Amino acid sequence: MGMGRPREFDAETALDQAMEVFWRHGYEGATIAQLTEAMGINPPSLYACFGNKEGLLKAALDRYTKLRGVWMDEVVAAATARDVAERMLMGIADKQTDPANPPGCLLVQGGIACGTGSENVPFELAARRSQNEDQLRDRFIRAKAEGDLKPASDPAALARYVSAVAVGMGVMASSGADREALRQVATVAVQAIEAQSGKYPPTPAVKQTPSKQTRSGTA
Amino acid sequence: MGMGRPREFDAETALDQAMEVFWRHGYEGATIAQLTEAMGINPPSLYACFGNKEGLLKAALDRYTKLRGVWMDEVVAAATARDVAERMLMGIADKQTDPANPPGCLLVQGGIACGTGSENVPFELAARRSQNEDQLRDRFIRAKAEGDLKPASDPAALARYVSAVAVGMGVMASSGADREALRQVATVAVQAIEAQSGKYPPTPAVKQTPSKQTRSGTA
DNA sequence: CCAGATATGTAGTGTTCACTACAGATGTGG
């Protein structure tokens, strides 16, 4: 019965190009014309492969978070909570000013506020950011159990804090902050984690956060 | 020679409504139809009064930053650098989750990335944010001169840091973080300023920042 | 009350948007 004509472009290569357009112009600011031109294909190919504009964004986000995930694994592999925070924020300072990419972070640049019909795009991005936050939180929970963080420290709050700084740095980068400026921010930011650090008797990780359960929904 | 028919709406009241629309949907996401409906006027009145959509945004930003300016004056009136940071970030946690307004900060929600024809909108917002950062920096310069911050501390870096945290909190707020979550972030963030605080012999404020001059361009 | 000036409401303008109909091209299975 035949399997049809094979596609003439590489989906991942095309996604990389689309990712850059979304990264630079945001979801709403990116037009199908810009996307197809960057991807080197025509609209019907785009729609056959990704469904619609939002499907393309999600595919680009999948690719972005996948690449970012391997880096985050390196980040949480640092020895202490303090080193995790430093490696994360210093790395972000570098990545967000890497001339190979648009400035800032796709998970922020993609769209913080959107118009009618795209209301869920910001939440889609927020969900991806919260994955990073969760990974940080788990790492800080471990750090606390290992006596690397104060027994009174709140790993979820610390993770939320580091995520917030990362997002703020992304916004700064996209509006022109240079690498040195972001590194200065990172250097200061790490000191808040340092204030929670030290060498304490290991906590059995049983009661980890007595404070009210407050989900941030973002990172 | 006559002075013409008087306008039937109050410009500031209308601006408040427009501000809320931009705040909720961003510059590109806000449509003239939404704006005129919220303002209770028709398009010709809008264009006669504000020029065009971008002119309306700028007018709304002027109003926003004016209101914010009086609050910032209260913030920098705190006794120490640490108290300034705490008052700023705790206040932001409350303001950005005030149900009377859309969540987050207009200077962030307004537009981080924009499409062709609106490229300067993000810079317009960044310029307004940097005003806050400058005000903080000046306050921290004074704190350092008063011996309230370490002689080795960098007021510009600290101001940039506080601004970054504020922006990050705004993004979190707009994607669903509640007040408690933001306050936790603020509490952690203040500790980085605390680490730079203490009681030191006053610095004559002559050579204030030996590090390379790095302008952030954002806040 | 009139002339000039500015505001308002109705009803559009052209443009750009995301998306697609369709015909032709290129593959596979029989």
Next chain:
DNA sequence: CCACATCTGTAGTGAACACTACATATCTGG
């Protein structure tokens, strides 16, 4: 070589967009 399935390029589709022409309404100054 033929039926079938899928992709590709051309050329649009209707809808939504920012913005405006124009007639009418409401003011001031004389």
